[in-house]
Amino acid sequence: MNEALQMNEALQMTSIAADEPEAGDDIDLASLDDSELTAQMHDDLYDGLGEEIVEGVNILLERGCSADKVLNDALVEGMRIVGVDFRDGILFVPEVLLAANAMKSGMAILRPLLAETGAKPVGSVVIGTVKGDIHDIGKNLVAMMLEGAGFDVWDLGINTDADEFLTALNEHKPDILGMSALLTTTMPYMKVVIDTLVEKGLRDDYIILVGGAPLNEEFGSAIGADAYCRDAAVAAETAKELVSARRFTA
Amino acid sequence: MKEPATPNEPATPNEPSAGRGPRRRGGGRAARQAARATSTPAAPYLLRRVPPVDILDDESLAMIERNAETILSQVGIAFQGFPSALELWRDAGADVDGELVKFPPGLCRQIITDNAPEVYTQHARNPARSVQVGGDATVFAPNYGSPFVMDLDNGRRYATLEDFKNVVKLTYSLPQLHHSGGTVCEPVDVPVNKRHLDMVYSHIRYSDKPFMGSVTAAERATDSIEMARIAFGGDLADRTVMTSLINAASPMRWDATMLGAATNYARANQACMISPFILAGAMAPVTVAGLAAQALAEALSGMAYLQLVRPSAPMVFGMFAASMSMATGAPTFGTPESGQAIYVMAALARRLGVPFRSGGQFTASKLPDAQAAYESAHTLLPTMQAGVHFVLHAAGWQEGGLALGYEKLILDADQLGAMEVLAKGVDVSDNGQAMEAFFTNPQGEHFLGNQHTLANFETAFWRSDIADCASYEQWLDEGSLSAADRANARWKQLLADYEPPPIDDTIDEELRDYVARRKAEMPDEIG
Ligand code: B1M
Numbered sequence A: 001m002n003e004a005l006q007m008n009e010a011l012q013m014t015s016i017a018a019d020e021p022e023a024g025d026d027i028d029l030a031s032l033d034d035s036e037l038t039a040q041m042h043d044d045l046y047d048g049l050g051e052e053i054v055e056g057v058n059i060l061l062e063r064g065c066s067a068d069k070v071l072n073d074a075l076v077e078g079m080r081i082v083g084v085d086f087r088d089g090i091l092f093v094p095e096v097l098l099a100a101n102a103m104k105s106g107m108a109i110l111r112p113l114l115a116e117t118g119a120k121p122v123g124s125v126v127i128g129t130v131k132g133d134i135h136d137i138g139k140n141l142v143a144m145m146l147e148g149a150g151f152d153v154w155d156l157g158i159n160t161d162a163d164e165f166l167t168a169l170n171e172h173k174p175d176i177l178g179m180s181a182l183l184t185t186t187m188p189y190m191k192v193v194i195d196t197l198v199e200k201g202l203r204d205d206y207i208i209l210v211g212g213a214p215l216n217e218e219f220g221s222a223i224g225a226d227a228y229c230r231d232a233a234v235a236a237e238t239a240k241e242l243v244s245a246r247r248f249t250a
Numbered sequence B: 001m002k003e004p005a006t007p008n009e010p011a012t013p014n015e016p017s018a019g020r021g022p023r024r025r026g027g028g029r030a031a032r033q034a035a036r037a038t039s040t041p042a043a044p045y046l047l048r049r050v051p052p053v054d055i056l057d058d059e060s061l062a063m064i065e066r067n068a069e070t071i072l073s074q075v076g077i078a079f080q081g082f083p084s085a086l087e088l089w090r091d092a093g094a095d096v097d098g099e100l101v102k103f104p105p106g107l108c109r110q111i112i113t114d115n116a117p118e119v120y121t122q123h124a125r126n127p128a129r130s131v132q133v134g135g136d137a138t139v140f141a142p143n144y145g146s147p148f149v150m151d152l153d154n155g156r157r158y159a160t161l162e163d164f165k166n167v168v169k170l171t172y173s174l175p176q177l178h179h180s181g182g183t184v185c186e187p188v189d190v191p192v193n194k195r196h197l198d199m200v201y202s203h204i205r206y207s208d209k210p211f212m213g214s215v216t217a218a219e220r221a222t223d224s225i226e227m228a229r230i231a232f233g234g235d236l237a238d239r240t241v242m243t244s245l246i247n248a249a250s251p252m253r254w255d256a257t258m259l260g261a262a263t264n265y266a267r268a269n270q271a272c273m274i275s276p277f278i279l280a281g282a283m284a285p286v287t288v289a290g291l292a293a294q295a296l297a298e299a300l301s302g303m304a305y306l307q308l309v310r311p312s313a314p315m316v317f318g319m320f321a322a323s324m325s326m327a328t329g330a331p332t333f334g335t336p337e338s339g340q341a342i343y344v345m346a347a348l349a350r351r352l353g354v355p356f357r358s359g360g361q362f363t364a365s366k367l368p369d370a371q372a373a374y375e376s377a378h379t380l381l382p383t384m385q386a387g388v389h390f391v392l393h394a395a396g397w398q399e400g401g402l403a404l405g406y407e408k409l410i411l412d413a414d415q416l417g418a419m420e421v422l423a424k425g426v427d428v429s430d431n432g433q434a435m436e437a438f439f440t441n442p443q444g445e446h447f448l449g450n451q452h453t454l455a456n457f458e459t460a461f462w463r464s465d466i467a468d469c470a471s472y473e474q475w476l477d478e479g480s481l482s483a484a485d486r487a488n489a490r491w492k493q494l495l496a497d498y499e500p501p502p503i504d505d506t507i508d509e510e511l512r513d514y515v516a517r518r519k520a521e522m523p524d525e526i527g
Helices: A003-017 A034-046 A050-062 A067-087 A093-117 A137-148 A162-172 A188-199 A217-222 A232-249 B028-037 B058-075 B083-092 B107-115 B161-173 B195-206 B218-232 B256-267 B288-309 B336-352 B370-386 B406-424 B435-440 B451-460 B472-477 B483-497 B505-521
Strands: A124-129 A152-155 A176-180 A207-211 B077-079 B095-097 B100-102 B119-122 B131-134 B137-140 B148-151 B155-158 B243-247 B271-275 B277-280 B315-318 B320-324 B403-405
Touching: A034 A050, A034 A067, A034 A093, A050 A067, A050 A093, A067 A093, A067 A137, A067 A232, A093 A137, A124 A137, A124 A162, A137 A152, A137 A176, A137 A207, A137 A232, A162 A176, A162 A188, A176 A188, A176 A232, A188 A207, A207 A232, B058 B100, B058 B107, B058 B288, B058 B336, B077 B083, B077 B288, B083 B095, B083 B256, B083 B288, B107 B288, B107 B336, B131 B137, B137 B406, B148 B406, B161 B195, B161 B406, B161 B483, B195 B218, B195 B505, B218 B256, B218 B505, B243 B256, B243 B315, B256 B271, B256 B288, B271 B288, B277 B288, B277 B336, B288 B315, B288 B336, B315 B336, B320 B336, B336 B370, B370 B406, B403 B406, B406 B483, B435 B451
Parallel strands: A124 A152, A124 A176, A176 A207, B148 B403, B243 B271, B271 B315, B277 B320
Antiparallel strands: B077 B100, B095 B100, B119 B131, B148 B155
């Protein structure tokens, strides 16, 4: 951010500081205008307040805001801020989890509306830890960050074999297949899954992201994944980028 | 099984004689050089002469034990994908619902105290290197499980079988390490379903220290047992020659792979380390007392299961505690909280009366640097002071276990040598009191020529193989090397000097045949 912009933002903040609610205040969301409400929703997401997010989403929709706009301006933008502060060490993992859950409760309202209007949701992901592997902490963090970024996530859990991945892909038709492995003994199985997709002529239907501590970039490309993601924040970023690139070219 | 092997105690220094004794020819330069070149034979394990440090009182420990029983009876532990375990638990009087087992309070503890040995001997191929597990012994084993290796020349890379053999050879050459370990690093260049054969063979062939078997599949445990039978000759029903690592799938789960391997080992009278491996915050509550109750509950359920499989099966209560950074999600190591967990869990294991495995020299650092040293020291001291019996990851652990560091292995082993001194405690014998020295030394003069000094100087102070204590100029002249640089030179030297221990040719051949046959029987598999 350049300095002028930063100044500008600081000035704006001081100018509205007098009306701004103090932390802990009970706020009547309905009394806020759209832009105040959107800003408040960013704060509520930041604070992980699911009920308030649901209320805010409903108010905006009642006022005639499109689902698309609520999603992008209130939720996705709010979670972007959460992401920045997580990256910068201000927000902690449990707080991001709460924020992602609040985001999810907002998404639950928006999802059917987005489908009705044909507006594109952020994207969807089927994710799992591969066969033979029970490490799931990293995968859970990735799922959390993806949900926080607005993705619909189907988490298949641990010890997932190719058949289970294929069944889930067929059922949910996601944009992305995400696989996690923490063992050198199980990471080759990611290739088994990808090869199965190639065999069935389905490989190009999905963006494939892989991750897990013993992997690296080289391994990711060697097995034919679209990207290796070193951590959960990168996974969410990469997911957004690749989905939009694909939509752009499609 | 309870008769422990006797370690070679370092020779006690000569008793001081008052004044100057008769002068004797010592053989001059040649004799002295020869004497200094050969180190005293290393003790097969360390004996602790100092009492363990307790950081919690009995009442608090009893409270944690009650909490563990509450977890066992009300929350339960899942035994996943392993119906025979559920059957055993049902017969033992536990409440089995699907795969979830709830244990009447006290049941697991009772099964363990009725059956489990307090101490056992793990036999080595070379009987002089057999180790006592439990009691006042501490056994140091190297790093385990790292997919990568790192050294200053070649940086970080996937580990190969060559690296694996190197680490086994180095561990054999390092007197501070008593045990050859298990998956010291993962030989990624060998197919997944065949690696264990090469690993077990390497331990047997390139070392004569005790070792660990494979646990990544029940049949790989069986292969390890078969190979041990060849190496040690005959049935192993009366001898424990492997101690293998069985991790809980925390929180509160045991998975089929680990249960399968543990069951096969127990049936063959081979030992297992039943280890909850917990990243606090993610896999357990964030507090030490919460983590301790959970780890105790998990360990009790796993150990009692083993005793149901084979009453009096040798085993170790294991616990690995690290935490997850709440800020980033990354695993952290060498933190003060994990040190506290080691003290608390060791005390709980003592109350239960079983050998305890924990600690090591942990770090998240990517390099053998200051972070690595501090974090490692923050785990090693609690490990020693808590009185841990079996210390896996005692040397070489780097990058949160993702990499074995060649230099780190050397640096860590050096520190283990210092632990030997700490464990021995303070000598308050006549010689230790050194009163003779005061009477025989002229008042106000230095002690360098005193008979007491002459009798003791060689063994009086622990001497680091790595630390540089020379003058600045000398250090400069010698190339301004860091500790890691010096460790780099040392592991290369050790590998260059390495000579394999003897092995009977027919045994070696039989082992090779076994490996070749098993490899031929299976197509290469990934996973
Ligand atoms: C889109 O897709 C994506 C994108 C990004 C993705 C992604 C997917 N998945 C991950 N990412 C990325 O984003 C995440 C968040 O930033 C990151 O995820 P991570 O998972 O890397 O990071 C997490 C947030 C925190 N990290 C972790 O949770 C893993 C930490 C370490 C210490 C670890 C743990 C905790 C465990 N373990 Co295991 N364990 C180790 C690990 C060493 C290490 N430093 O990584 C490792 C991986 N384990 C190992 C071993 C040996 C084993 N473990 C085992 C068991 C366990 C526990 C069950 C005890 C526990 C896992 C509990 C659980 N519920 O997950 C056993 C195997 C069990 C099995 N069948 O899977 C066992 C075989 C041990 C045994 N003898 O019992 C070693 C590797 C072995 C190898 N050679 O490959 C190991 C390096 C430790 C070691 N030195 O021994 C990124 O990698």
